[in-house]
Amino acid sequence: MKVRCSALGQVMTNSRKKGELSKTAQSYLKKCLKEELYDTRITFSNKYTEKGIAMEEEAIELVADRYDLGFLDKNEEHFSNDFVTGTPDVITSDTVRDIKCSWSLDTFPAFEEDIPNKDYYWQLQGYMWLTGKEVAYLDYCLMDTPALLIDSELKRLEFSKGSELTDVQADEAIKQLTFSRHEPALRVKTFRVERNEEGIEAIKARVEECRIYINNLKNK
Numbered sequence: 001m002k003v004r005c006s007a008l009g010q011v012m013t014n015s016r017k018k019g020e021l022s023k024t025a026q027s028y029l030k031k032c033l034k035e036e037l038y039d040t041r042i043t044f045s046n047k048y049t050e051k052g053i054a055m056e057e058e059a060i061e062l063v064a065d066r067y068d069l070g071f072l073d074k075n076e077e078h079f080s081n082d083f084v085t086g087t088p089d090v091i092t093s094d095t096v097r098d099i100k101c102s103w104s105l106d107t108f109p110a111f112e113e114d115i116p117n118k119d120y121y122w123q124l125q126g127y128m129w130l131t132g133k134e135v136a137y138l139d140y141c142l143m144d145t146p147a148l149l150i151d152s153e154l155k156r157l158e159f160s161k162g163s164e165l166t167d168v169q170a171d172e173a174i175k176q177l178t179f180s181r182h183e184p185a186l187r188v189k190t191f192r193v194e195r196n197e198e199g200i201e202a203i204k205a206r207v208e209e210c211r212i213y214i215n216n217l218k219n220k
Helices: 005-011 023-038 047-066 119-131 147-161 167-175 197-218
Strands: 084-086 095-102 135-142 188-194
Touching: 005 023, 005 084, 005 119, 005 197, 023 197, 047 095, 047 135, 047 147, 047 188, 084 119, 095 119, 119 135, 119 188, 119 197, 147 167
Parallel strands: 095 135
Antiparallel strands: 135 188
């Protein structure tokens, strides 16, 4: 088996018990085995992932504008080696970039110095390994929420409130989910990650442990 780069953070978590995979890793591997046995991909979606998918290409354009990078093409090529697989969002001559669309200002890491979610560090290590790059960037973007998701959010607020929203309340809710009124410098937060060969070796070792765990599951 190979681990998707987007799931490396799950398998790289350390267990509290020595010599054992973490519960998070075990849960991921059980899902992988189910997908294999039933030949069905288990998908997950919520309003956060829906916004990210819908706004990804516009977010790439925003990053290019923010850093004056010219045209950045969304990557569609899937990469794989003996241990991991993945599809980076953007590949340039010397870097890879991964794009994350924050749901709201509250989830946008405007002043963070380190990556808020360490899972993304491992994801980027996987991407650099697959593409042979030495540097990766993680771009958090504040994008306008798609109209359908805004409508759903307004309905959710009305249900919670037990009555229709006033025009003022609706306008405020929409304002909290739209950000194009701000300049690109306020809408993009980027973290730079360098390739870590020790980390890549750790990924190799952990994937081997995952394979042993999967085989044991199959033999039960």
